[in-house]
Amino acid sequence: xxxxxxxxxxxxxxxxxxxxxxxxxxxxxxxxxxxxxxxxxxxxxxxxxxxxxxxxxxxxxxxxxxxxxxxxxxxxxxxxxxxxxxxxxxxxxxxxxxxxxxxxxxxxxxxxxxxxxxxxxxxxxxxxxxxxxxxxxxxxxxxxxxxxxxxxxxxxxxxxxxxxxxxxxxxxx
Amino acid sequence: xxxxxxxxxxxxxxxxxxxxxxxxxxxxxxxxxxxxxxxxxxxxxxxxxxxxxxxxxxxxxxxxxxxxxxxxxxxxxxxxxxxxxxxxxxxxxxxxxxxxxxxxxxxxxxxxxxxxxxxxxxxxxxxxxxxxxxxxxxxxxxxxxxxxxxxxxxxxxxxxxxx
Numbered sequence: 373x374x375x376x377x378x379x380x381x382x383x384x385x386x387x388x389x390x391x392x393x394x395x396x397x398x399x400x401x402x403x404x405x406x407x408x409x410x411x412x413x414x415x416x417x418x419x420x421x422x423x424x425x426x427x428x429x430x431x432x433x434x435x436x437x438x439x440x441x442x443x444x445x446x447x448x449x450x451x452x453x454x455x456x457x458x459x460x461x462x463x464x465x466x467x468x469x470x471x472x473x474x475x476x477x478x479x480x481x482x483x484x485x486x487x488x489x490x491x492x493x494x495x496x497x498x499x500x501x502x503x504x505x506x507x508x509x510x511x512x513x514x515x516x517x518x519x520x521x522x523x524x525x526x527x528x529x530x531x532x533x534x535x536x537x538x539x540x541x542x543x544x545x
Numbered sequence: 546x547x548x549x550x551x552x553x554x555x556x557x558x559x560x561x562x563x564x565x566x567x568x569x570x571x572x573x574x575x576x577x578x579x580x581x582x583x584x585x586x587x588x589x590x591x592x593x594x595x596x597x598x599x600x601x602x603x604x605x606x607x608x609x610x611x612x613x614x615x616x617x618x619x620x621x622x623x624x625x626x627x628x629x630x631x632x633x634x635x636x637x638x639x640x641x642x643x644x645x646x647x648x649x650x651x652x653x654x655x656x657x658x659x660x661x662x663x664x665x666x667x668x669x670x671x672x673x674x675x676x677x678x679x680x681x682x683x684x685x686x687x688x689x690x691x692x693x694x695x696x697x698x699x700x701x702x703x704x705x706x707x708x
Contacts, residue, residue: 406633504563
């Protein structure tokens with residue numbers, strides 16, 4: 373009986389350790405979204421500070437970086453220069469698009485005027501686009517390939533290396 | 546005014562139909578709509594809260610999600626379709642009632658397994674001969690002859706014997 377109990381205990385411990393190690397090896401910011409591998413939900417939203425509509429389908433044919441953010445989010449401030457610099461470098465081969473939600477127009481414009489911008493930013497007023505993309509918190513960034521398929525999602529502020537690494541997933545498609 | 550109307554016509558947010566097709570139920574309104582919104586919202590997890598349902602959270606994200614639930618119910622989407630819609634964008638994490646029956650069965654299975662182990666152990670103890678592990682008692686010394694020396698010393702100290 374004791375030997376059986378020991379064996380069962382060892383098996384349970386081994387399973388728990390294996391699960392723990394599998395989890396430790398993963399980056400918690402790289403969230404496995406159920407949308408990965410699926411066609412990105414389409415939307416047409418108003419560009420901040422203008423009456424122009426930006427339709428996401430107009431960028432089909434080239435990879436896209438869709439960044440959900442807000443001015444009240446500290447990590448968004450952190451990654452903003454990374455996005456602006458890379459957009460300057462990579463556009464028009466890659467299209468960058470900012471989607472702001474749960475925010476105010478004047479604050480968004482103030483932020484962009486002060487910190488610069490190199491790509492369009494649209495306003496998701498009722499947060500419906502964010503919900504369709506399964507956005508929990510900001511910043512969250514989706515990497516969409518030229519066919520409009522979501523290839524990666526990153527949650528949290530992106531470093532230049534993280535951005536490049538995720539861009540490779542949509543550039544090779 | 547016309548420019549604003551034109552802009553509103555051009556705006557388009559992702560529609561539930563892209564995920565779960567056309568509505569399969571009857572559109573709701575008034576009190577029934579509010580009641581069902583709260584009921585369905587209680588089945589959805591607020592993604593920015595600590596284990597709170599969309600209906601119970603004051604977070605803006607939860608308020609937006611509840612608004613989406615209300616709108617979908619008003620358009621005739623069923624509870625099943627709405628849960629499916631949120632699951633398709635957030636994953637099973639968003640459902641407060643897990644779909645997998647395995648998760649519900651695990652505590653019951655663990656309880657039953659524990660019960661079986663205890664039952665078998667008790668059965669074995671009952672079967673064991675009562676004197677199997679007892680040692681012959683040394684009446685002169687008042688202790689078993691092969692008693693642990695450490696235990697003997699403790700016994701002596703407690704009874705006020707030699708130091």
